[in-house]
Amino acid sequence: xxxxxxxxxxxxxxxDEKAPLERIAVSTVRDKLDEEVLIKGxxxxxxxxxxxxxxxxxxxxxxxxxxxxxxxxxxxxxLESAISLVGVVNEDxxxxxxxxxxxxSLAIIAPALExxxxxxxxNGLKAGMEVLLxxxxxxxxxxxNRAIFKVQDELLYAFRxxxxxxxxxxxHTPKLVSTGVEGGTELFEAQYFEKKxxxxxxxxxxxxxxxxxxxxxxxxVGPVFRAEEHNTSRHLNEYVSLDVEIGFIRDEEELMDLxxxxxxxxxxxxxxxCREELRLFGVQAPDPYRIPRLPLAEAQALxxxxxxxxxxxxxxxxxxxxxxxxxxxxxxxxxxVFITHYPVKKRPFYAMPREDDPxxxxxxxxxxxxxxxxxxxxRIHIYDKLVANLDRFGLNPSNFAHYLEVFKFGMPPHGGxxxxxxxxxxxxxxxxxxxxASLFPRDRNRLAP
Amino acid sequence: xxxxxxxxxxxxxxxDEKAPLERIAVSTVRDKLDEEVLIKGxxxxxxxxxxxxxxxxxxxxxxxxxxxxxxxxxxxxxLESAISLVGVVNEDxxxxxxxxxxxxSLAIIAPALExxxxxxxxNGLKAGMEVLLxxxxxxxxxxxNRAIFKVQDELLYAFRxxxxxxxxxxxHTPKLVSTGVEGGTELFEAQYFEKKxxxxxxxxxxxxxxxxxxxxxxxxVGPVFRAEEHNTSRHLNEYVSLDVEIGFIRDEEELMDLxxxxxxxxxxxxxxxCREELRLFGVQAPDPYRIPRLPLAEAQALxxxxxxxxxxxxxxxxxxxxxxxxxxxxxxxxxxVFITHYPVKKRPFYAMPREDDPxxxxxxxxxxxxxxxxxxxxRIHIYDKLVANLDRFGLNPSNFAHYLEVFKFGMPPHGGxxxxxxxxxxxxxxxxxxxxASLFPRDRNRLAP
Numbered sequence: 025x026x027x028x029x030x031x032x033x034x035x036x037x038x039x040d041e042k043a044p045l046e047r048i049a050v051s052t053v054r055d056k057l058d059e060e061v062l063i064k065g066x067x068x069x070x071x072x073x074x075x076x077x078x079x080x081x082x083x084x085x086x087x088x089x090x091x092x093x094x095x096x097x098x099x100x101x102x103l104e105s106a107i108s109l110v111g112v113v114n115e116d117x118x119x120x121x122x123x124x125x126x127x128x129s130l131a132i133i134a135p136a137l138e139x140x141x142x143x144x145x146x147n148g149l150k151a152g153m154e155v156l157l158x159x160x161x162x163x164x165x166x167x168x169n170r171a172i173f174k175v176q177d178e179l180l181y182a183f184r185x186x187x188x189x190x191x192x193x194x195x196h197t198p199k200l201v202s203t204g205v206e207g208g209t210e211l212f213e214a215q216y217f218e219k220k221x222x223x224x225x226x227x228x229x230x231x232x233x234x235x236x237x238x239x240x241x242x243x244x245v246g247p248v249f250r251a252e253e254h255n256t257s258r259h260l261n262e263y264v265s266l267d268v269e270i271g272f273i274r275d276e277e278e279l280m281d282l283x284x285x286x287x288x289x290x291x292x293x294x295x296x297x298c299r300e301e302l303r304l305f306g307v308q309a310p311d312p313y314r315i316p317r318l319p320l321a322e323a324q325a326l327x328x329x330x331x332x333x334x335x336x337x338x339x340x341x342x343x344x345x346x347x348x349x350x351x352x353x354x355x356x357x358x359x360x361v362f363i364t365h366y367p368v369k370k371r372p373f374y375a376m377p378r379e380d381d382p383x384x385x386x387x388x389x390x391x392x393x394x395x396x397x398x399x400x401x402x403r404i405h406i407y408d409k410l411v412a413n414l415d416r417f418g419l420n421p422s423n424f425a426h427y428l429e430v431f432k433f434g435m436p437p438h439g440g441x442x443x444x445x446x447x448x449x450x451x452x453x454x455x456x457x458x459x460x461a462s463l464f465p466r467d468r469n470r471l472a473p
Numbered sequence: 474x475x476x477x478x479x480x481x482x483x484x485x486x487x488x489d490e491k492a493p494l495e496r497i498a499v500s501t502v503r504d505k506l507d508e509e510v511l512i513k514g515x516x517x518x519x520x521x522x523x524x525x526x527x528x529x530x531x532x533x534x535x536x537x538x539x540x541x542x543x544x545x546x547x548x549x550x551x552l553e554s555a556i557s558l559v560g561v562v563n564e565d566x567x568x569x570x571x572x573x574x575x576x577x578s579l580a581i582i583a584p585a586l587e588x589x590x591x592x593x594x595x596n597g598l599k600a601g602m603e604v605l606l607x608x609x610x611x612x613x614x615x616x617x618n619r620a621i622f623k624v625q626d627e628l629l630y631a632f633r634x635x636x637x638x639x640x641x642x643x644x645h646t647p648k649l650v651s652t653g654v655e656g657g658t659e660l661f662e663a664q665y666f667e668k669k670x671x672x673x674x675x676x677x678x679x680x681x682x683x684x685x686x687x688x689x690x691x692x693x694v695g696p697v698f699r700a701e702e703h704n705t706s707r708h709l710n711e712y713v714s715l716d717v718e719i720g721f722i723r724d725e726e727e728l729m730d731l732x733x734x735x736x737x738x739x740x741x742x743x744x745x746x747c748r749e750e751l752r753l754f755g756v757q758a759p760d761p762y763r764i765p766r767l768p769l770a771e772a773q774a775l776x777x778x779x780x781x782x783x784x785x786x787x788x789x790x791x792x793x794x795x796x797x798x799x800x801x802x803x804x805x806x807x808x809x810v811f812i813t814h815y816p817v818k819k820r821p822f823y824a825m826p827r828e829d830d831p832x833x834x835x836x837x838x839x840x841x842x843x844x845x846x847x848x849x850x851x852r853i854h855i856y857d858k859l860v861a862n863l864d865r866f867g868l869n870p871s872n873f874a875h876y877l878e879v880f881k882f883g884m885p886p887h888g889g890x891x892x893x894x895x896x897x898x899x900x901x902x903x904x905x906x907x908x909x910a911s912l913f914p915r916d917r918n919r920l921a922p
Contacts, residue, residue, distance in 0.1 A: 047721065049640070064721050064885070066687065066883050067883070082687065083687075083689065084640065084642075084687060084688055084689040084690065085640075104882040104883050105882075105883045106721075106883035106884065106885045107883075108721075133721075133883070133885055133886070134854060134855070134883045134884050134885060135883065136881065136882045136883050137856060137881040137882070138881055138882075140882060159878065160686075161682045161683075161685060161686045161875075161878055161879040162686075162878065162879065162882060164683075164686035164687065164688075165686055165687040170687055170688070173642065173644070173688070174642065177642045177643050180643060181633075181637065181643075184630075184633075188630065191498070191533065191534075193533075193622065193623065193626045194626050194629060194630075195622070195912060196696070196713045196894070196911075196912065197912060197913055198696075198711055198912075198913045198915055199648065199672075199696050199698075199711065200661070200672075200698065200710075200711050200915055200920065201920070201921075202920045202921045203921075212649070212663050212664065212665065212670075213663065213664050214661050214662065214663040214664075214672065215661065215662050215663075216661065216710075216920055217700070217702075217917065219920055221661075221920055223648075223649075223663065223672075230912075230913065233610045233922070234610075234613075234912070236610060237609075237610045237611075237613035237614055238515065238531065238532075238533060238613065238614040238619055239533055239613075239619070239622070240532065240533040241533065245694075246695065246696065247645070247647075247648050247695065247696070249648075249649065251666070253666075261649075261665075262647055262648065262649050264645045272496065272513050272555075272582075405583060406583070407586060426610075426921050426922030427922070429608065429610055429611065429922075430610040430611065432585065432586040432587055433553040433554075433585045433586070433587075433589065433611060434515050434516070434553050434554045434555035434556075434582070434583045434584065434585050435555065435583050436513070436555045436582055436583060437582070445645070463644060463645065463646060463647075463679070463683070464646055464647045464679065466647055466649055468666065471649065471650070471651045471665050471668055471670055472650075472651045472652075472875050473682070473875030473876070473878075
């Protein structure tokens with residue numbers, strides 16, 4: 025496999041030739057003090073000081089300082105080249121992590137062919153969002169961006185672990201569908217052979233159907249597609265939705281209890297597994313314990329009273345969400361607030377009305393530091409009520425026959441919620457734009473890379 | 474919440490009224506011998522014997538026998554109604570699991586409104602595939618179908634756990650894309666505002682880009698879309714792909730080593746976590762240890778020699794795959810075989826050619842009991858080679874600019890593979906049709922439910 029070691033610059037790369045060494049991640053060199061190690065990664069930074077050069081090598085696990093001496097210090101190593109090297113690990117107080125590798129031999133695996141479009145080895149990235157997204161693969165190499173997706177990976181791990189403990193089954197439902205959840209708005213169209221299809225804007229129907237299919241407790245992590253014209257810092261046209269649905273519930277309070285426990289578990293896990301990453305963003309994982317639950321009408325009254333802020337009928341606008349979160353943080357020391365009792369008119373046809381006030385529903389939103397990160401609620405499980413509601417919403421029940429079938433066969437009381445993965449990540453890390461929490465964001469104008 | 478207890482039939486449902494009891498899963502009643510329990514689920518079967526009735530109650534965890542006496546035995550309980558009941562757990566040898574619940578009170582949560590379209594309480598489902606799929610939510614209630622998706626859930630759990638141990642990051646890449654992986658074949662088209670978009674037929678480019686973006690080791694579990702006209706028992710037009718990609722590899726042998734270890738781990742986990750489910754299908758989880766690796770030309774020669782079977786140039790056909798697997802099982806006692814050394818002409822432009830024979834690639838397929846479940850291989854990581862190959866394949870490099878960029882900045886040798894989730898599940902359980910392993914299959918004619 026000589027091909028990979030295009031240029032053996034000096035000495036032999038013993039490790040690859042005779043394989044006495046296994047490559048290790050740079051975050052673990054500290055465990056090998058005074059030993060010889062083989063490390064591989066990218067040239068993050070290089071400082072030449074005459075007969076000596078200091079190189080920062082970056083791999084998936086982080087950075088380590090490498091000392092190059094003599095002939096090795098004279099090498100032309102373009103930034104972001106992939107290299108492989110063998111060296112001895114020394115303790116050195118002056119090195120970034122108190123440890124450095126003294127190189128004995130070095131090979132360029134793949135040289136960078138041009139200068140990078142922006143500097144990757146400074147604290148921040150000095151380029152506009154659009155430029156960074158145009159060169160997304162390169163900008164993701166910045167340690168700050170790497171950290172975002174490490175956090176997201178751990179977040180999802182904890183999300184699944186918690187639900188698994190609670191006996192949930194992970195499901196995978198189709199993204200090519202024949203009808204929209206709410207009858208046609210905000211849907212992307214696709215051609216499915218001779219038929220017209222849509223991209224699923226939510227697994228809503230399917231997750232309810234899976235509860236009724238006997239799985240009772242289900243979740244899905246998958247893409248959803250929204251053909252919204254908005255092009256704001258809080259919208260994506262394709263994003264990852266964390267959908268949860270559960271049967272045999274008492275009411276929507278149980279759903280909020282579940283989401284609260286789930287989020288507590290997730291954030292506890294992040295506090296533990298992403299110490300470095302959270303520090304990099306100067307944030308701490310919150311502990312969403314006993315999140316206040318505020319009926320929408322009270323939230324609106326409070327905004328009028330405290331901030332002279334008028335809200336749109338049956339809803340909050342972005343400014344209202346921000347002000348309300350500010351108030352809740354001050355008064356209740358909570359980064360989160362559930363808004364409950366949304367009116368029937370502002371929720372989908374399947375939202376369960378309240379018995380005490382049939383104009384209001386058993387649905388809720390969750391705001392996190394001023395941004396809606398969840399919509400949820402109890403659903404109507406009684407066949408006749410559901411059909412009547414479709415009529416009331418001007419929808420044709422015959423278009424929903426596949427969804428409705430399960431409601432004829434003992435559908436239990438149920439409900440659930442959906443969390444936007446990118447929004448949750450962005451709120452936690454204090455990112456201004458939700459695009460930063462998507463590997464390859466899709467927005468009103470962007471369909472590439 | 475009276476609404477949920479539509480009909481309280483006799484006595485009081487103490488548990489829900491005063492909440493002294495928490496609902497338990499029926500699989501755990503054995504732990505509560507002689508105690509009072511609250512259970513909920515669906516009426517799976519009911520046999521009336523005068524003053525006595527035996528009911529099988531089904532919930533997400535399985536079945537339990539319930540004894541109804543006196544007034545309770547006279548109730549009209551349509552099959553598949555959702556019910557809730559309180560009773561005392563007794564040991565009884567004659568009961569299916571040696572244990573039964575003597576009901577004290579019972580409530581119908583939601584009655585079935587019509588007879589089920591096919592019987593759910595017999596060993597098999599006596600209806601054609603199309604009927605079962607038309608009523609998918611109902612047919613999924615059959616314990617055999619429930620078992621398939623329990624296995625699939627555990628399979629994915631183990632898949633992720635293994636890769637996590639190996640320091641892989643889970644990624645989520647867009648499904649709405651501007652170019653196809655291989656330039657336009659088998660793509661579904663979608664309208665993205667003013668632009669034309671496609672549904673991703675694979676996360677191939679993105680997973681390679683993420684290796685180069687510094688994550689090094691990535692995997693994705695997500696939908697892929699193939700506009701293939703085939704309508705066979707082995708094809709789906711939307712399926713779940715388990716994609717793996719890894720950087721800094723030596724060669725494709727390392728990829729096969731990785732897949733082998735991964736599958737061993739997955740099957741070991743299934744043998745342990747899905748004992749009952751595997752027994753239901755009369756299968757055992759295989760141990761894919763030292764899977765034979767056979768160059769394609771040798772496989773073709775072997776088929777000619779042993780079975781007088783001619784293969785299409787540079788490939789195997791379904792019959793060839795079946796016969797070869799038969800041979801390998803007989804000779805090597807393996808359910809699996811890797812086919813290697815595919816010709817350049819039959820693989821995508823990014824497949825790495827071999828130095829010893831540039832007409833052949835470092836790619837492979839994995840056959841499992843006669844069905845291809847994986848395609849993988851080492852990719853070209855050298856920018857100039859990749860651009861030259863695009864030309865050679867008649868593709869315009871400027872259409873691949875976003876993909877190509879990372880190859881200019883130290884792209885390491887890398888490769889990976891993709892496993893079809895439904896195919897893997899179907900092979901393991903001996904299902905004839907891959908549709909059975911998809912909750913809501915999409916095929917040439919089916920876009921619903």
